[in-house]
Amino acid sequence: MASWDxxxxxxRKNFKLQQDEHELVSMVWSYEDGRHQKIILRHYQxxxxxxxxxxxxxxxxxxxNPLELIRKNAELPLATIALHGDVYVVVYNVVLDHLDxxxxxxxxxxxxxxxxxxxxxxxxxxxx
Numbered sequence: 001m002a003s004w005d006x007x008x009x010x011x012r013k014n015f016k017l018q019q020d021e022h023e024l025v026s027m028v029w030s031y032e033d034g035r036h037q038k039i040i041l042r043h044y045q046x047x048x049x050x051x052x053x054x055x056x057x058x059x060x061x062x063x064x065n066p067l068e069l070i071r072k073n074a075e076l077p078l079a080t081i082a083l084h085g086d087v088y089v090v091v092y093n094v095v096l097d098h099l100d101x102x103x104x105x106x107x108x109x110x111x112x113x114x115x116x117x118x119x120x121x122x123x124x125x126x127x128x
Contacts, residue, residue, distance in 0.1 A: 001098040002045040004050060010104060011041070026126035029112035035126050037116040039108055043096070050096035054079070056109050059123040061086045072118075080109045081118070088122075090115040 006024075011017060011025050011096050019026040025041040039056045055090065061083060069081045069088065079092035119128055 001097055002101050002104075004052070004096060005080065005106065006101060007041065007043075007052065007096075010101060014105075027108075029109065029116075030062070030114065035116055036083070037112040037119070038128055039112045039115075041108075052094050052096055052099065053079065054092045054094070054111040055084075055089050056111050057084070057087045057089045057128040058115040058119035059088045059128075064122040078107070078115060079114055087128075088118070090118065 004043045008020070008025055011027065012020065017027050018023055019040075023043045024040060026038060029039055030036075037056055039054060041100065042053045042055065044051050044053065066083070066099045073080050076090075079090045081091050082091050084091075092107060092111050094107065119126065
């Protein structure tokens with residue numbers, strides 16, 4: 001069973017963090033082709049449980065048809081697409097008590113990878 005402190009410590013040891021705050025950490029995932037994707041992990045409480053939200057932006061509201069993105073949700077292997085303000089994000093939430101630290105990097109790389117692929121397809125520039 002992982003704690004938020006365990007997650008933060010793992011992130012500090014294994015990645016260069018862009019933000020390291022009490023309830024939030026972020027990093028930039030880099031790809032061999034030169035693309036980059038920022039991913040944010042946020043700790044919060046819901047249903048009397050600690051939760052972690054993995055979130056990565058990929059486009060602006062004007063970049064894609066919302067109906068098309070809702071349909072695309074059915075194709076995603078992990079996570080979902082949401083609109084946060086005027087920015088589309090790939091988001092995945094996990095109950096902290098159920099987080100296997102061995103899966104942490106799977107969630108990081110998958111959320112960042114999905115967002116980067118969607119960004120390339122819809123925004124057509126490496127902005128996020």
